[in-house]
Amino acid sequence: MKRTIFSLVVCAALAHVAGCASLGGASLSDPERAAEVASFKPVQPERWTLSNGLTVLYLQDDELPLVSGKLFIRGGSLWATDVPTGSVSAMGDQMRQGGAGQLSADALDMEIEELAAGITSTMSQEFGAVAFASLASDFDRVFSIFSDVVLRPRFEPERLALWKGQSLESIRRRKDDPSTVASVSFLQLIYGDTPYGRVAVERDVAAISRAGLQGLHQRLVRPDGAILVVTGRIDRKHVEEAVQRHFGSWRARGTALPPPPADSYTPKPGVYFVTLPFSQATVHMGQIGIPRLTPDYPQIDIFNEVFGSSGFGSRLMARVRTELGLSYGIYGAISPAVVKGTNYIFVQTKAESVAPAIEASLGVLEGLQDAPPTEQEVQEKKAAIRNSFVFNFDSPEEIAGRQARLELLKYPSDYDQTYLPKIEAVTPQEVSEVARKRWDPSQFVVVVVGSEKAYQSLAQQMKEEGSPLKAFDLKKLGFESALVGR
């Protein structure tokens, strides 16, 4: 269990950055306690930049005798199209697992355990992250090992072989989990055989080599644009000296990374069925989406809340779960990404109700295209965003980490100051406009993972007059053949 507190998922950390301008605690009945919220001024992280381009964000936090930190690296698999798929993720894992500096892999594991510390490293499409957590008293030693993991990974062959065995097993296990099958298939049908859609298969794993990882490390792990966050029971001078000592001479090799590649693939709409003997059908459906921070991002944020990202407050949940009892879990949103994100709806339901669940979900979307949400509904969502804003600042770690994510995503420096006023200005008509402009159900890729019974029921109901699925082709897909272009 203890590892979970150190774990980090780069995508999750970066996916959702909500921000606001001021702490507008708006209580209806309790002005005194609301004033406590309104007058709260969160501390700001201190910020400095080394000559090599590495930015440090630091915030002291004396509550517990801990120090933690995270280095965000700009670079990922989008810039590594000439190596086997999965190489960048392997490189991220092996920075920590394969030994570093003077420490063999076994010695590194041993020392980290003895210090009751944690170091993790991951690389994803766009970013990498290496994190540490340590008792304040062990900071110097843990930070030194951390710098070895970042700068001098050994990539020991035995550990790479171990990683390969584990990866092959996890690839084998993909089909044990319907959500994994659905998401892998959906990703590939939406992005095709591009760096955005590729998923590693057995032969990719086999082709990954130690030399390949070393080359990737040289290319991708660079100080220019990297951000290091440090918080905990430690003073600034101590952090400054440690960072200078361990990262001061870090130099970027070669030229800076170009912009990420364009995404040229055009998905083919349709209903794609993967037959596996699960009792529920798992549906992932949607279309190719948009980049981050399009001019209508405040409208999109409100749309998402109304439509399907806010749990029980959303229309998808109200309709498909609460009123129809068709599903335990349902979610839908416009999810922007670096070049093109996805607009998607996920739902799980019993075999015989797969068509009704899809149709009800599409009905919710079309409802928002046809008519704006009520003024009251939009006001509710604005209040939710405004009143929960304080949770972006409820701990030093949260404050500094959030600042790093904003900078990493290159959000404008006045993002925080302008966000809430922009949210306040959104109108119900604009929310409906988002539904019309950003969504087109005729372009949907619908992936269904389920039993033969679910297939028969879906095939039958798709033929019925009035079904919004009538226009779609229904195609069976083997899970392996869903790996497009392979």
Place this chain on the structure above:
Amino acid sequence: MLRRLALLTLAAVATFVSSPTAPVSAQSSASTGALAEMAAKVRMFTLDNGLRVILYDRGEAPVFAGAVVVRVGGSDEVVGETGISHLFEHMAFKGSSDVGTNNYSRERRLLARLEELAAESNAAQDLSPEQKKEWDEIHEELRELWISDDFTRRYDKQGATGQNATTDKEFTKYFVNLPRSAFEFWCEMESERLVDPVMRQFYQERDVVLEERRMRFEDDPGGRLYELLLGVAYQRHPYRAPVIGYERDIRSLTATRLEAFRKRYYVPSNMVVSIVGKINPERDMPVIEKYFGRIPAGPAVVRNIDSEGPQQGERRVTLRMAASPELIVAYRKPNYPDPDDAPISVMAEILAGSKISPLYSELVKRRQVATAIGNDEGPGTAYPNLLMFSASVKAPHSPDDVLHAFDSVITRFKRSGATAAQLEVAKRAIGVAYLGHLQSNQSLALDFASSELEYGTWKASVDWYEAMSKVTVPDIKRVAEKYLSSDSRTIAVIEPEKQEGAR
């Protein structure tokens, strides 16, 4: 969950605040350092109706975590009614006579008629065509009266984050994080659902829970295996039944039965309210009293639960399905406050808690028969439970290959025990992990409340941690010999089907 998840939170502070570099065993008592500071700031009040309220003021940000914990769960259920605690937890989000409807007096009459129909039709499973027609017509009318998800939407509007509830073998826990501005709102809403919950949309929610069951158990090989394991490891004790309930039991529940269930278990003496974050006891207690004081006192909960008795011989259960092979080895063990509880947790950490542990080193690194190793204690905390080791079997090996390697490690460990160094590393790891756990207002609030309910003191975590920090090398040897016995274990495996097109 490991039981130390529920118990340990507080104690770690003392150990590392007072002198972080000293070995754990050399620490002074838990009354020093930040723990003492924290303990001094925790306040507990008992309302006139018997409800206990725990308050802990901490942090800078004007936010708090609020928790209501009820001592009821799967271990209180009998076959025929399994899943009722969990289904009630779902229904506690449906609102009250004020929240979730635009005309309660009309709604109440319609809901009462639904219950009459359900009583005549085997819980609405065997509605006659005429009954079905009436059933649907009533629902047509009700849909006009219902404001779906009004309860949670009101929370959202106040800025709630992380709102949820969980049901396990012993506890039903309701929790949420809110800005301070919503403090009175929280007291009102939480007490409202305890005093006056309305069982609206019950039959839709019963279907939702059946979907949840499909997702968590039928379609999740790990979930199915765990359900089977408990059904074999426990023959008489209610731990053998899944918290979510057997499908047939879920289908047979009615709103009427849930009401009776609530009256028995949702009484003030069986609940604790806990708030961690920005809180001002002097100013805020009157507000708490005003709302939570409304809950009528009721008779204390009486439990009459069959004990399991000793296990005499190894048990084994095999799940043959189209899924990757898995292995769980579950040893019977006593539960806290038995003095062997803490040494067993430390032993599990030594054996399987890290990448330098003997099980990981041997099974994952050296023999490469498994890709991951886990350890856990459960399924509950109030009755003798299980120490479980799990392994994801790596192709082309079988669960028995892994079991063979596992047994060789266990045999060696029982013979030689742990080294002093292993012991210190394990204790330190447990302690530091919980320093991290301490950072969350929500985990603290839930720990205080469940410790108070189960052990009569919110400080149970401290006691457990003190016991943990005193565990010795001979303790580890003793509990290894006593509890890692094949006669008192249950082995559960997934064996893959060997057919074409299997998943």
